[in-house]
Amino acid sequence: MSRLEDLGKAVEESEDARKPPVPPVPNAGPFRRDFFTSPLRGRWLTSFLGSSMLPLLVIAALTGFLSHAAYNPGLGSNDLTGGFDVDLYFLDWPTSPVWLYSLTQGLHLIAGLAVIPILLAKLWSVIPRLFEGPPVRSVAHSLERLSVLLLVGSAIFLLVTGVINVEYWLTPLGFAFLPAHYYAAMVFLGALSLHLVLKLPIVASTFRREGAFRPLGEGIDRMRASDPTIDTLASPAPAEPTISRRGMLGVVGLGSLGLVVMTASANLLGGVREIALLSPRGQSGGPAGPDDFLVNKTAELAGVTEDMTGPDWRLQLSAGSEMVELSREDLLAMDQYTEHLPIACVEGWTTWQDWTGVRLRDLAAIAAAASESVVLVESIQEGGAFSQATLAANQINDSRSLLALKANGEDLTLDHGFPARVIVPALPGVHNTKWVRKMKFSEA
Amino acid sequence: MAAGEREQGEAPVGETDRAGLERFRYEYGAQPLHLIAVVVSLLLCGYALLRINNLDNSLRIVIWIVAAALLHDLVALPFYSVLSRITHGAAAQAIESRAMMVHALNHVRIPAGLSLLLLLVYFPLILRVASDEYVATTGQDVNVYLSRWLLISAAMFLISGVIYAIRLRRGIPEPGAVAAPPREEDSVPRVSAPWRIGADLTLAASALAILIVAAALVVGLLTTGLMP
Numbered sequence: 138m139s140r141l142e143d144l145g146k147a148v149e150e151s152e153d154a155r156k157p158p159v160p161p162v163p164n165a166g167p168f169r170r171d172f173f174t175s176p177l178r179g180r181w182l183t184s185f186l187g188s189s190m191l192p193l194l195v196i197a198a199l200t201g202f203l204s205h206a207a208y209n210p211g212l213g214s215n216d217l218t219g220g221f222d223v224d225l226y227f228l229d230w231p232t233s234p235v236w237l238y239s240l241t242q243g244l245h246l247i248a249g250l251a252v253i254p255i256l257l258a259k260l261w262s263v264i265p266r267l268f269e270g271p272p273v274r275s276v277a278h279s280l281e282r283l284s285v286l287l288l289v290g291s292a293i294f295l296l297v298t299g300v301i302n303v304e305y306w307l308t309p310l311g312f313a314f315l316p317a318h319y320y321a322a323m324v325f326l327g328a329l330s331l332h333l334v335l336k337l338p339i340v341a342s343t344f345r346r347e348g349a350f351r352p353l354g355e356g357i358d359r360m361r362a363s364d365p366t367i368d369t370l371a372s373p374a375p376a377e378p379t380i381s382r383r384g385m386l387g388v389v390g391l392g393s394l395g396l397v398v399m400t401a402s403a404n405l406l407g408g409v410r411e412i413a414l415l416s417p418r419g420q421s422g423g424p425a426g427p428d429d430f431l432v433n434k435t436a437e438l439a440g441v442t443e444d445m446t447g448p449d450w451r452l453q454l455s456a457g458s459e460m461v462e463l464s465r466e467d468l469l470a471m472d473q474y475t476e477h478l479p480i481a482c483v484e485g486w487t488t489w490q491d492w493t494g495v496r497l498r499d500l501a502a503i504a505a506a507a508s509e510s511v512v513l514v515e516s517i518q519e520g521g522a523f524s525q526a527t528l529a530a531n532q533i534n535d536s537r538s539l540l541a542l543k544a545n546g547e548d549l550t551l552d553h554g555f556p557a558r559v560i561v562p563a564l565p566g567v568h569n570t571k572w573v574r575k576m577k578f579s580e581a
Numbered sequence: 582m583a584a585g586e587r588e589q590g591e592a593p594v595g596e597t598d599r600a601g602l603e604r605f606r607y608e609y610g611a612q613p614l615h616l617i618a619v620v621v622s623l624l625l626c627g628y629a630l631l632r633i634n635n636l637d638n639s640l641r642i643v644i645w646i647v648a649a650a651l652l653h654d655l656v657a658l659p660f661y662s663v664l665s666r667i668t669h670g671a672a673a674q675a676i677e678s679r680a681m682m683v684h685a686l687n688h689v690r691i692p693a694g695l696s697l698l699l700l701l702v703y704f705p706l707i708l709r710v711a712s713d714e715y716v717a718t719t720g721q722d723v724n725v726y727l728s729r730w731l732l733i734s735a736a737m738f739l740i741s742g743v744i745y746a747i748r749l750r751r752g753i754p755e756p757g758a759v760a761a762p763p764r765e766e767d768s769v770p771r772v773s774a775p776w777r778i779g780a781d782l783t784l785a786a787s788a789l790a791i792l793i794v795a796a797a798l799v800v801g802l803l804t805t806g807l808m809p
Contacts, residue, residue, distance in 0.1 A: 203628065278610055284623065305714040384687070
């Protein structure tokens with residue numbers, strides 16, 4: 138016995154002697170390789186989490202850029218990202234189907250929220266990598282680590298800013314949400330492109346070796362920790378499992394599902410708001426009645442009072458130097474049309490109402506605007522990024538585009554934009570300007 | 582033949598290439614393709630960072646991006662480690678049987694984890710840190726979120742507890758006993774008497790909790806204006 142032990146010790150010592158000088162990394166706490174003992178960690182788990190996240194990231198990125206396109210950034214001062222030097226948006230945002238923006242933006246929130254638990258789990262699965270020594274092995278390795286810092290940082294930044302923006306907690310940011318979220322997404326995609334080039338081959342070989350779904354069949358009794366000599370993500374000192382990999386993935390999936398049900402899905406296309414218990418927009422708009430639908434921004438916050446919208450209010454229409462002024466009575470005397478259209482907010486919620494008012498193209502005719510004009514719509518509201526918006530010709534000319542005077546048969550309330558508001562199919566909510574004061578037509 | 586000549590002439594060039602490639606890999610640490618991918622990726626990031634630089638308070642944005650990664654690592658890791666050590670230790674001390682311990686642990690930590698996830702995502706509403714902005718913007722009541730989160734958490738713990746109690750009644754097999762074929766006299770679940778009493782108590786408590794939570798839900802929904 139003792140001779141065997143001695144032999145073991147001798148082998149260990151001789152191995153130690155052959156090792157290169159110890160790198161200047163503390164060998165304590167998380168820097169010890171055996172600090173991380175979860176038997177769940179390994180290439181398969183990380184690959185599976187990454188692969189589940191990828192389609193969600195693609196959806197979030199595509200719908201994010203589509204949302205930018207939906208604002209028609211090429212017109213007027215619609216672009217709030219500080220100007221893009223390359224105009225990547227060739228399309229005029231369509232007006233059909235009317236729920237288009239509701240769908241793309243609902244998906245943006247669903248995908249983004251569903252990513253949160255998966256990203257947390259994936260970061261957990263690779264956290265030993267953070268403490269691996271030596272901290273810098275080569276130029277290639279240090280560039281990779283820099284890219285990972287940008288990848289993780291921008292991912293968390295996007296999720297945090299996105300979530301707190303829809304919850305109206307804007308004070309901690311200290312910067313404008315929209316351009317920061319937009320360009321952070323580009324940082325993220327830049328870093329993600331390298332991550333995919335480097336890691337997709339590893340994911341593919343892992344799935345070939347272990348099966349993409351086979352480990353899902355292993356309960357806690359059959360599950361084995363990965364071999365740390367071939368799987369660098371596996372723990373060298375795995376503890377007994379207290380949950381199976383599929384159990385952990387199930388909990389992560391349940392978390393994703395919960396977040397989706399709690400917010401976005403219940404708001405998608407104006408769905409079942411009653412189950413969106415924790416959604417910032419999970420409540421009804423106010424006392425039951427025709428005005429009981431969501432208010433994006435109250436009149437009080439916009440600084441709009443009843444004095445400004447009283448009998449003296451006039452709608453100013455202009456094309457070139459000519460100006461026409463219309464009172465609310467004048468507008469009500471015109472042909473009235475009723476359309477069932479959604480307000481689809483960038484924050485992911487939608488509300489469908491019956492809007493009654495005059496067609497934008499009839500107003501364009503009164504102003505004697507040229508047929509392919511665009512229009513700058515200005516609100517009574519002073520300041521604020523969305524106190525004005527420019528609409529494209531296809532949006533003016535759509536017969537369903539209205540300057541609404543009524544909602545569900547009743548006059549608009551002040552919070553909903555009295556005396557008149559724009560409502561255009563498939564247009565992002567905030568571009569449906571409320572408390573309209575001026576409409577200035579001009580040739581594009 | 583032209584092709585043959587080319588082959589002959591190229592052989593030494595190929596070897597020089599290989600030596601150069603080896604040298605590159607030694608100096609850089611990876612293949613040239615890696616460098617190309619890194620450069621493309623960093624250029625994309627660099628472009629976006631340049632655009633951020635043109636925005637107001639650009640430094641804050643960059644700091645937030647880097648801080649987000651560091652904060653996650655500095656907060657999440659100690660959090661996970663401490664939490665797992667405490668819960669594992671407590672569960673292992675309280676319950677001798679490993680299979681029992683694992684089940685008890687999961688039936689507590691899974692609803693707890695999901696509840697914490699909801700808190701993480703919705704804390705500005707739940708803890709009312711943004712109540713002024715929320716009320717001013719939406720004109721709605723921010724006070725509903727705390728009670729809703731509590732009720733949802735209670736419901737998750739309840740469901741987990743009920744499933745746990747049912748499992749206890751059925752009996753939790755020890756690892757190794759799984760494969761053993763069921764025998765005639767095993768019709769009674771293979772659990773010790775104290776555990777069966779515990780299971781009965783849990784079931785009774787769960788039934789009571791269902792009533793309480795159902796009542797709380799109705800009252801909560803009525804007072805939050807969710808139900809007419």
